Amino acid sequence: MNFKNDDYELVQDFLSGDQQAFNNLARKYQEKIYWHARRILGDHDDAHDVVQQVLLVMYNKLNTFNYSSSLYTWIFKITYTRSLNQLKKRKLKRIITFNFSDDIENPGYENIVDNLENKEELIRMQKMLNKLPLKQREVFILRNFDELSYDEISSITGKSVGALKANYFHAFKKIKELMGKDEN
Amino acid sequence: MKTEERIIKYLDNDLTSEERTAFERELKSSEELKREFEKYSLIKEKIKNQKNLKLNPDYLSSILPEFHNKVHSGKKETLRRSLSYSFGLILIFLIGITVQKIFFNNSDKERNDLEKFTQSLNYNQKLDLLESLNGSDDLYNIISGKEYVDLLENDLVVNEDVLETYDISYKDLIGNLSDNEVEKIYNELLNRNI
Numbered sequence: 574m575n576f577k578n579d580d581y582e583l584v585q586d587f588l589s590g591d592q593q594a595f596n597n598l599a600r601k602y603q604e605k606i607y608w609h610a611r612r613i614l615g616d617h618d619d620a621h622d623v624v625q626q627v628l629l630v631m632y633n634k635l636n637t638f639n640y641s642s643s644l645y646t647w648i649f650k651i652t653y654t655r656s657l658n659q660l661k662k663r664k665l666k667r668i669i670t671f672n673f674s675d676d677i678e679n680p681g682y683e684n685i686v687d688n689l690e691n692k693e694e695l696i697r698m699q700k701m702l703n704k705l706p707l708k709q710r711e712v713f714i715l716r717n718f719d720e721l722s723y724d725e726i727s728s729i730t731g732k733s734v735g736a737l738k739a740n741y742f743h744a745f746k747k748i749k750e751l752m753g754k755d756e757n
Numbered sequence: 758m759k760t761e762e763r764i765i766k767y768l769d770n771d772l773t774s775e776e777r778t779a780f781e782r783e784l785k786s787s788e789e790l791k792r793e794f795e796k797y798s799l800i801k802e803k804i805k806n807q808k809n810l811k812l813n814p815d816y817l818s819s820i821l822p823e824f825h826n827k828v829h830s831g832k833k834e835t836l837r838r839s840l841s842y843s844f845g846l847i848l849i850f851l852i853g854i855t856v857q858k859i860f861f862n863n864s865d866k867e868r869n870d871l872e873k874f875t876q877s878l879n880y881n882q883k884l885d886l887l888e889s890l891n892g893s894d895d896l897y898n899i900i901s902g903k904e905y906v907d908l909l910e911n912d913l914v915v916n917e918d919v920l921e922t923y924d925i926s927y928k929d930l931i932g933n934l935s936d937n938e939v940e941k942i943y944n945e946l947l948n949r950n951i
Contacts, residue, residue, distance in 0.1 A: 596821055603820050604812055621820075628824045685816050698807060716769070717804045738771070745765050749796050 580644040588636055595635075599628055602645070605719070606652045612714045613656040615703050617685055619663060623655045630655075642728060649719065650729045653711070660707070701751045709744035712737045760790065764797050 583601075586594035603624060610623035630651050638647055702710055715726045723734045730737070758766075766772050767780050784790055878886065 599821055599824070600817075604817065607812060608810075624820060625824055625827065628820075629827070632824075632828060685813055694803060695807060695810070698803060717801075718808060741769070742762060742765055745797065745800070746761060748800055752800060753796070 581640075584635055584638065584644065595632060598631070598644075602648050603628070606648065609649065609652050609714065609719055610656045610659070612699070612702055612718055613653075613711060614659055614663070615699050616663075619659050623652065623659050626655045627651050642725075646721075646725050646728060649715075649721070649725075653715075653729050657707075697755065701748050701755075704751060705744050705747055708732075709740045709747065712740045713744035713748070716741055760793060764790075764794050767794075768797055768801055 580598070583594045583598045587598065606627050607620055607624050610627075611617065611620035614620055614623070627648065631648065638644065642650075702714065705713065711730065712726060712732075715721045715729065716723075721729070723737050726732075726737055727734050732740075763772070763776075763780055767777065772780060784794060
């Protein structure tokens with residue numbers, strides 16, 4: 574088994590009826606959930622929706638968690654799936670409302686991020702991430718920002734380690750090219 | 758392995774220990790490798806800085822209350838949703854029945870109107886109507902000209918469905934011939950060596 578003792582205890586306490594245990598779990602992971610969704614989606618409102626959805630799934634489905642992975646990986650899998658769904662929903666909404674612009678509706682940096690010394694860097698990085706194809710973006714974010722191993726990413730995304738490494742290589746190369754163009 | 762691949766794998770800790778040692782040795786001696794390596798290292802540095810970003814505490818503390826609010830109002834929402842679905846289904850059922858009635862009533866009405874119309878036609882008008890519906894000028898010429906009438910039933914091509922729809926019977930067409938016309942037709946038939 575691969576789980577942190579405190580996660581295990583919190584899960585057990587929650588399943589025994591302790592609501593506070595759930596709140597503690599939520600507070601522990603909510604920021605990671607938010608940032609992962611935020612980097613995939615690029616938009617604060619969408620990321621916020623995903624956080625709420627993931628918490629709801631945790632609340633309803635923690636009794637099905639079987640400790641075959643770490644709780645962290647389990648939560649990330651839910652976050653990853655919900656983020657992709659949100660992306661599809663956003664695309665469909667744009668088609669229906671004839672809004673074909675790729676501009677992000679609410680980057681939401683000012684009110685949401687606390688230590689925003691270098692807002693420009695954050696915006697720049699997000700723009701570069703948005704330009705990556707989804708397969709490259711997701712592995713780049715999971716590897717660099719979420720610091721997951723290739724095996725963990727493979728169990729989350731369902732893709733082979735070889736494919737993930739290839740996508741990661743292309744993503745990194747693309748980011749380097751975009752950064753070079755931006756500086757010129 | 759290409760240079761870029763080696764750099765990315767090195768930064769990703771994906772080289773074997775031997776490959777790593779060789780790469781570091783080359784990095785010290787090659788300016789070109791160093792330049793390329795620095796570009797990728799800079800990206801890693803920027804990523805590291807952004808990992809330190811924190812969300813506003815006020816925003817963070819608002820997430821759970823909003824969540825719990827949704828969970829508790831969700832139970833009421835489920836009942837409301839069930840009622841809405843039931844109402845929607847009843848409405849669809851009623852609309853379906855109404856549409857069906859209108860459709861069938863119109864269909865019957867249409868049929869009645871057609872029958873009334875055809876009853877109001879005289880003999881020649883009925884023929885005109887049949888001809889236009891059958892799409893055949895020959896039939897009209899044969900009957901209306903009254904010069905050559907073939908009374909054998911299988912030669913008189915009449916669309917039975919059309920007859921039925923417009924409520925025109927075969928006897929209506931033939932029954933209106935005068936005695937002289939019948940005599941003429943009879944003589945023609947005799948001369949034809951049927």
